[in-house]
Amino acid sequence: AESASVNTDIVTLTRFLTEEQTKHKEATGDFTLLCHALQFSFKAISYYIRRATLVNLTGLAGQSNATGDDQKKLDVIGNDLFIAAMKSSGKCALLVSEEEEEVIYFKDQSGARYAVACDPIDGSSNLDAGVSVGTIFGIHKLEEGSTGTKEDILKPGTELLAAGFTMYGASAQLVITMRGGSVDGFTLDNSFGEFILTHPDMKIPKKRAIYSVNEGNSHYWEDGTKDYFNALKLPQENGKPYSARYIGSMVADAYRTLLYGGIFAYPADKKSPKGKLRILYECAPMAMVFENAGGQALDSKMNRMLEVVPEHIHDRSGIFMGSYDEVEKVKGFHK
Ligand code: AHM
Numbered sequence: 001a002e003s004a005s006v007n008t009d010i011v012t013l014t015r016f017l018t019e020e021q022t023k024h025k026e027a028t029g030d031f032t033l034l035c036h037a038l039q040f041s042f043k044a045i046s047y048y049i050r051r052a053t054l055v056n057l058t059g060l061a062g063q064s065n066a067t068g069d070d071q072k073k074l075d076v077i078g079n080d081l082f083i084a085a086m087k088s089s090g091k092c093a094l095l096v097s098e099e100e101e102e103v104i105y106f107k108d109q110s111g112a113r114y115a116v117a118c119d120p121i122d123g124s125s126n127l128d129a130g131v132s133v134g135t136i137f138g139i140h141k142l143e144e145g146s147t148g149t150k151e152d153i154l155k156p157g158t159e160l161l162a163a164g165f166t167m168y169g170a171s172a173q174l175v176i177t178m179r180g181g182s183v184d185g186f187t188l189d190n191s192f193g194e195f196i197l198t199h200p201d202m203k204i205p206k207k208r209a210i211y212s213v214n215e216g217n218s219h220y221w222e223d224g225t226k227d228y229f230n231a232l233k234l235p236q237e238n239g240k241p242y243s244a245r246y247i248g249s250m251v252a253d254a255y256r257t258l259l260y261g262g263i264f265a266y267p268a269d270k271k272s273p274k275g276k277l278r279i280l281y282e283c284a285p286m287a288m289v290f291e292n293a294g295g296q297a298l299d300s301k302m303n304r305m306l307e308v309v310p311e312h313i314h315d316r317s318g319i320f321m322g323s324y325d326e327v328e329k330v331k332g333f334h335k
């Protein structure tokens with residue numbers, strides 16, 4: 001019968017989180033509530049991105065953000081939506097956003113036990129061209145007894161409780177992982193208004209001949225980095241060189257790399273010795289996703305990305321992340 005081909009046992013993000021929660025006896029449900037607020041902000045951001053050209057939301061807002069980038073109108077809206085969602089969840093004690101110079105404290109939230117870092121709309125320089133952008137997030141739990149201070153967020157990625165990102169592409173894709181857990185991918189079904197589990201237990205292929213890097217910076221790269229990328233352009237064992245794919249939007253480049261395999265890099269270089277991407281809300285959450293999917297992520301000194309401890313909330317790092325074997329190759333050239 002026709003109905004036999006329709007899935008009537010759909011796993012929504014809400015159901016998935018509820019089922020996860022029941023696996024942990026000590027769980028209070030607070031994390032689940034925080035995630036409900038998170039997913040609402042993703043839906044709202046997705047909605048405004050899709051409407052942007054029609055309702056005059058393209059272009060600059062006329063100000064710069066904490067790290068000196070020109071803010072787009074949608075950067076401001078995405079940031080405001082995210083802050084409102086975190087505040088109203090009642091579970092978020094403090095928030096670091098790429099768009100805010102200082103930590104935002106929600107002091108009136110007694111019982112809020114989480115610290116969140118986010119880039120509300122990463123890759124926003126691509127927005128007006130309709131290219132995929134995304135939201136990246138990392139969630140820490142407050143130390144026992146802490147009332148919520150900067151120290152609760154200035155932690156290495158190894159201590160992240162959960163992390164992930166949403167890509168606003170042809171469809172909105174949410175990827176989430178918890179400490180020591182699987183990586184699970186959800187697709188926003190616009191008619192249901194729900195994220196549906198479409199990619200359970202994602203694993204990154206062990207290798208793939210695709211590299212993703214802004215080669216316009218190659219003049220400034222360290223020798224090891226130059227040699228590594230040059231080697232990928234030579235015919236490999238199968239007689240073919242690697243393919244290059246660079247969107248210039250980390251979430252989109254990372255999502256492709258997660259699904260197809262390969263390497264994504266934004267190395268530190270002589271012009272930007274600390275790299276470009278930010279540790280708390282770009283590098284560490286992505287590194288957690290990649291490791292939990294069976295890949296690896298390193299900084300430019302070949303340290304495990306998840307062990308890098310930021311001193312300041314907007315600190316940057318070089319990053320190499322991708323398939324296990326591809327990252328091994330990176331190490332070989334950076335000895
Ligand atoms: P943003 O947070 O200001 O959007 O910058 C981060 C973006 C990443 O999405 C992307 O990987 C990188 O910057 C691209 O930088 P470049 O244009 O230098 O290649």
Ligand code: MG
Pocket residue numbers: 098119121122123282
């Ligand atoms: Mg960003």
